Amino acid sequence: MGEATIGIGVIGYAFMGRAHSQGWRSARSFLRPALEPELVALAGRDAEAVADVARRFGWKDTETDWRALIERDDVHLVDICTPGDTHAEIAIAALAAGKHVLCEKPLANTLAEAEAMAAAAERARANGVRSMVGFTYRRVPAIALARKLVADGRIGEIRHVRAQYLQDWLTDPHAPLTWRLQVERAGSGALGDIGSHIIDLTQYVTGERIVGVSATARTFVPERPLPEPDGHRTGKVTVDDAVAFLARFSGGAMGTFEATRMANGRKNALRIEINGSRGSLAFDLEELNVLRFYDGTAGGEAGFTRILVTEPEHPYLAGWWPPGHLLGYEHGFAHQAADMLNAIAEGTDPEPSFADGLAVQRVIGAVQASAARDSVWTPVEQSTQVA
Amino acid sequence: MGEATIGIGVIGYAFMGRAHSQGWRSARSFLRPALEPELVALAGRDAEAVADVARRFGWKDTETDWRALIERDDVHLVDICTPGDTHAEIAIAALAAGKHVLCEKPLANTLAEAEAMAAAAERARANGVRSMVGFTYRRVPAIALARKLVADGRIGEIRHVRAQYLQDWLTDPHAPLTWRLQVERAGSGALGDIGSHIIDLTQYVTGERIVGVSATARTFVPERPLPEPDGHRTGKVTVDDAVAFLARFSGGAMGTFEATRMANGRKNALRIEINGSRGSLAFDLEELNVLRFYDGTAGGEAGFTRILVTEPEHPYLAGWWPPGHLLGYEHGFAHQAADMLNAIAEGTDPEPSFADGLAVQRVIGAVQASAARDSVWTPVEQSTQVA
Amino acid sequence: MGEATIGIGVIGYAFMGRAHSQGWRSARSFLRPALEPELVALAGRDAEAVADVARRFGWKDTETDWRALIERDDVHLVDICTPGDTHAEIAIAALAAGKHVLCEKPLANTLAEAEAMAAAAERARANGVRSMVGFTYRRVPAIALARKLVADGRIGEIRHVRAQYLQDWLTDPHAPLTWRLQVERAGSGALGDIGSHIIDLTQYVTGERIVGVSATARTFVPERPLPEPDGHRTGKVTVDDAVAFLARFSGGAMGTFEATRMANGRKNALRIEINGSRGSLAFDLEELNVLRFYDGTAGGEAGFTRILVTEPEHPYLAGWWPPGHLLGYEHGFAHQAADMLNAIAEGTDPEPSFADGLAVQRVIGAVQASAARDSVWTPVEQSTQVA
Amino acid sequence: MGEATIGIGVIGYAFMGRAHSQGWRSARSFLRPALEPELVALAGRDAEAVADVARRFGWKDTETDWRALIERDDVHLVDICTPGDTHAEIAIAALAAGKHVLCEKPLANTLAEAEAMAAAAERARANGVRSMVGFTYRRVPAIALARKLVADGRIGEIRHVRAQYLQDWLTDPHAPLTWRLQVERAGSGALGDIGSHIIDLTQYVTGERIVGVSATARTFVPERPLPEPDGHRTGKVTVDDAVAFLARFSGGAMGTFEATRMANGRKNALRIEINGSRGSLAFDLEELNVLRFYDGTAGGEAGFTRILVTEPEHPYLAGWWPPGHLLGYEHGFAHQAADMLNAIAEGTDPEPSFADGLAVQRVIGAVQASAARDSVWTPVEQSTQVA
Secondary structure, three states, X not given: OOOEEEEEEEEOOOHHHHHXXXXXXXXXXXXXXXXXXXXXXXXXXXXXXXXXXXHHHOOOEEEOOHXXXXXXXXXXEEEEOOOHHXXXXXXXXXXXXXXXXXXXXXXXXXXXXXXXXXXXXXXXXXXXXXXXXXXXXXXXXXXXXXXXXXXXXXXXXXXEEEEEEEOOOOOXXXXXXXXXXXXXXXXXOHHHHHHHHHHHHHHHHHOOOEEXXXXXXXXXXXXXXXXXXXXXXXXXXXXXXXXXXXXXXXXXXXEEXXXXXXXXXXXXXXXXXXXXXXXXXXXXXXXXXXXXXXXXXXXHHOOEEEEEOOOOOOOOOOOOOOOOOOOOOOHHHHHHHHHHHHHHHHOOOOXXXXXXXXXXXXXXXXXXXXXXXXXXXXXXXXXXXXX | OOOEEEEEEEEOOXXXXXXXHHHHHHHHHHHOOOEEEEEEEEEOXXXXXXXXXXXXXXXXXEEOOHHHHHHOOOOOEEEEOOOHHHHHHHHHHHHHOOOEEEEEOOOOOOHHHHHHHHHHHHHHHOOOOOEEEEOHHHHOHHHXXXXXXXXXXXXXXXXXXXXXXXXXXXXXXXXXXXXXXXXXXXXXXXXXXXXXXXXXXXXXXHOXXXXXXXXXEEOOOOEEEOOOOXXXXXXXXXXXXXXXEEEEEOOOOEEEEEEEOOOOOOOOEXXXXXXXXXXXXXXXXXXXXXXXXXXXXXXXXXOEEEEEOOOOOOOOOOOOOOOOOOOOOOHHHHHHHHHHHHHHHHOOOOOOOHHHHHHHHHHHHHHHHHHHOOOOOEEOOOOOOOO | OOOEEEXXXXXXXXXXHHHHHHHHHHHHHHHOOOEEEEXXXXXXXXXXXXXXXXXXXXXXXXXXXXXXXXXXXXXXXEEEOOOHHHHHHHHHHHHHOOOEEEEEOOOOOOHHHHHHHHHHHHHHHOOOOOEEEEOHHHHOHHHHHHHHHHHOOOOOOEEEEEEEEEOOOOOOOOOOOOHHHOHHHHOOOHHHHHHHHHHHHHHHHHOOOEEEEEEEEEOOOOEEEOOOOOOOOEEEOOOOOEEEEEEEXXXXXXXXXXXXXXXXXXXXXXXXXXXXXXXXXXXXXXXXXXXXXXXXXXXHHOOEEEEEOOOOOOOOOOOOOOOOOOXXXXXXXXXXXXXXXHHHHHOOOOOOOHHHHHHHHHHHHHHHHHHHOOOOOEEOOOOOOOO | OOOEEEEEEEEXXXXXXXXXXXXXXXXXXXXXXXXXXXXXXXXXXXXXXXXXXXXXXXXXXXXXXXXXXXXXXXXXXXXXXXXXXXXXXXHHHHHHOOOXXXXXXXXXXXXXXXXHHHHHHHHHXXXXXXXXXXXXXXXXXXXXXXXXXXXXXXXXXXXXXXXXXXXXXOOOOOOOOOXXXXXXXXXXXXXXXXXXXXXXXXXXXXXXXXXXXXXEEEOOOOEEEOOOOOOOOEEEOOOOOEEEEEEEEOOOOEEEEEEEOOOOOOOOEEEEEEEEOOEEEEEEHHHOOEEEEEEOOOHHHOOEEEEEOOOOOOOOOOOOOOOOOOOOOOHHHHHHHHHHHHHXXXXXXXXXXXXXXXXXXXXXXHHHHHHHOOOOOEEOOOOOOOO
């Protein structure tokens, strides 16, 4: 009724596939994007399982081959929710087919793949085909507000960036050896899976790039039981359980980063604190509706203000509930969907671009190189511009 | 595919209508209720507006007359999301038509209406027709966990119940005189709108009833501008801006209650603290994924434990995201929908019943009576059983 | 060396006697009051015990009879740290002897005694003799800052005052029946002991008086074992375990108050929140270095600011440690001592006066009267001016 | 008077001299150490200033030459509160004179001095002369409780140590160039001043040693105005404003450390979090009465427990106030004094020893070496045993 529509196809129906499905339809319901998304097709290899998810989420159709999904005329945007080792092939094919592409993070498991993807996106862009990488946490309203406060000069020149992503689901040494613990499938461990988020977010919020790092990585539990039914045997963990690195930002700020799945009691603690010459900001994903802001110019009333980021004037909030009614994890996927749809409608490039995703991969590469060479300071290649 | 389905009709498409729409479909997507809900029809008087909401949320059809919705053969459950002064008529009609009914809180604006509704629900129950009142906050996982801890005896004999529901949207004396500020439409002010929630929740969590109260009420801003386009004129506020009351629970606990829309800076601060002989519990809706539990038997390590209620073993969590991935305000509507669907499938009575809703109205009535008589202690009529 | 000195005599050497001893000498060491206090004599009935405390705290001399202490020429200020039933006799005698008097709260156990004390203070005042009641928490820097923000109009017209003093040391039903649980010695239970603090503080911070109340009181454990060696027998608790009351302030604000020793897990939770038309303030004694301030005029950056009240520009802080170095419970006694010494030196009346202490007693009296008469609304006699 | 006494002499009367003065006398008043300290003499070069402080704090006598203080027969314990470049000379002389020595941290400004001091302490020890370095924060009750929980195995095998000491007093680029910013006087900047605390504390709490580091350091504001009256001229800052390093503990844990005076809004945020295989601990000096403990074995009730460390059964608390009555910054000095006095009385070695202080210096040395060599991994010399 009025709005133009756009056909969406999602590849993958597990954790991420469901989160994206909810994102597309919630965007349509609450956020009034300039293009109204239609949930055309959901793809997955197990026909029965994908059909079940598709029905529950309101998808019109299903596919068991991602190539078939890409070829559908009624699919205009391909959303890739599969593991990282498949991203490059699918994304490049979809772009070549003239479909807009949203690709889950990390962009790829290897730098070479990421570079190929960024090049493909750049080529497709000439034809008006848009691409975006799914660093969804950029769409947490408190994070978007943080970026705005930095851009408005409210914290001044940035001196410290302190970022942690702490989880604990590998604390138990008997937790099974899933694909996420195998370098061939996952590319890396905590570094790529969750470290990539804090690399992207700190660059996003500060508007600066990481230019060099010194790193260390550890695998605390080198051998784990195989997943059932092979749980009586063990296999080797070939990725990091935890990584930490020191960094320098392009504007001179000192960064400290840590990503781990071994921080007992921290379930999803993505924490960022930024200290500047005029003020500071602090965020914790376990309290995602909150941004803490220190205004260093406030004199005797200075202190960290706990901003409950649920007001209509806050980023992304206008379509949702009254003030004080919290958003949750999944809302970021709706915001991401709406942002991409609006960019397509406006003919602009959505962010973060594949080039931004490549920039994150280059930091990851430098971290791995430093950790392998006695933590020696390692510059990050800077061919791309971070948004 | 396999599950039986049930046709849902929602009446009302504003704030609550949207929240319930999201609830029904999210229940289907994530929670696998025993009956799979179909979004059959959405009713509202403005045909164009209701059609817009219906399309965005995936409703099959719309109605502009609630009676037409009730009469549809494909609607088996009627969900009433209209203002309180219409609840009785619609609910009684729907029950008479053999439809299961979910009715938003408060059950009604007057005790007489609430009594009639409870009686109608009791009659319908004999025919296997189920009814429930929408005190959705019972479905916040932290609240459900709190009830479980109390029921398991973890805090012992209850001595204190401290409940506040603090909002601030009437702080500004120039905020307009909406229907919520007129006694004919709203029944009461903060008392019925938000006070009803803490009355229900404290009875739910403790498993006890409020047996007597002493109350005071205030209207701080007695006259306000009319809504636009009549903003140049003012009208009289005929409901309370704030109410506070002391209470006694059936088990002997002392209660203190406060509901206000004038607590500057508190956006949606529904707070409950319960102190018992063995421990304590504390909750704040502005941090809805958290329950604080004090185990008084823990010796030198005792303290309030901040339980992040996002583990698969916590109430309602199994269908959602991994630990530490927060739920938001709207998830309670999905839990409520699933609970009602499962009760219907099992042939049991969902809770809270209309009788429970009536019990809340009786507390509200006693509060109003006490406030009108110099705060004198006023017993609460106890003909109903609280779940 | 330069400053004039003043001889201090303290009566009582238990909990309060020690706190005041530390207060007087820390005031001298850190706060540079206009009169330098000399710790002349400490009085107590047990000669050996008082001598031990006196030596450890640096008192020059001891007395075993408070009358002897009052008569000493080298004692110019008498500080009364004994139980409430002895305050009137000692204070009136000391004032009559021309000594300045600091009297611990509550001023007295009965209204009649409090009135006599206020009258004696008023008479002595004509001769330049100063008196003060020890509501020490007024000297917590965060509280003093709160009062300043209110006085500066930063929160506007006050609408809500929410005050609780929660402790848990009577949670255990086997805790012994000490003098604090006997009405003859203690006057009342939680009401006078800790409720008096929140009555005084809310009046102090708001600058308004409580003009009426509706109250309820409870004794959850009516019988307790006697203190050892009589622990095999039990006695009757004759004071309240907990009290709650609704209140109205002179400026129209609605107040809710609760004082209890049965709030499991709350050790010393004196909490005050004040909501006004422009902003709000919140304080918790269990986090005594912090004041939370909500500036309702801050737009999209509004939120409760956690002010760490340890800056040199904050009240009382100039003499202590660098920013961020916390003060503790006992520092209030040093601030109180310095305030009284400076008032004496300047020839002004220190606050809170005995009249202020009497005003608190009158609120306590109204609370008791209301609780005894079915919580009916009870006005508070207003013959005195609260500072 | 029962207890044996011991004569104390303090050298230095500024910030640290006052904190130690309060510590010695509060220990005597509240903590009943086995040796009762007598405040015999306070030394400082400015006779008038030192006499003023001495009188206010109750010192019997003063000296203007530290050598004179050491030679006094009535001084049995020398407490060194002067800047770090004077520690070695004074401490070695005092030990040679047979005096017990308490020396403020850091032990010395250079490794060579620290080694000489540790050797002198070892020699003196043979004669029953005791020595201790003043890492006072070990005496914060929450820290002592943390160590106990680790030692009791409550958090299992340690995997992560996350330590920050964040201050902000150099945020302003116009803050003057004091001696603390000159390498000759201060040895280093944030690293030695505040970084030394988190090095010592993490080793103390974990019971493990730091065995290697990778580090980076920064001076954000390289030139500052000289202190008045020379404020119109500027000088070069020759120490670090901030330092960060990665570390490995002897048990295999990964450490991340950061010390800065540029973290806007963080006044005294010494934060430590330790994640182990069974649980976790978290501490922040800006909330010094609190320890957060995560018991990973608690199932669905697991969460970080906010232990208010003010119970009589908690370390150091028995002599102070009732539960919930907070301690402040200065109380650690009283605990430190009592611990040293009790060790002397018992004939045992107080901790941390000069050898422990030397171990901290060696970590500092390794950090400086790594920062100077492109952050390359640098082992820490391990000739000493950390307590």
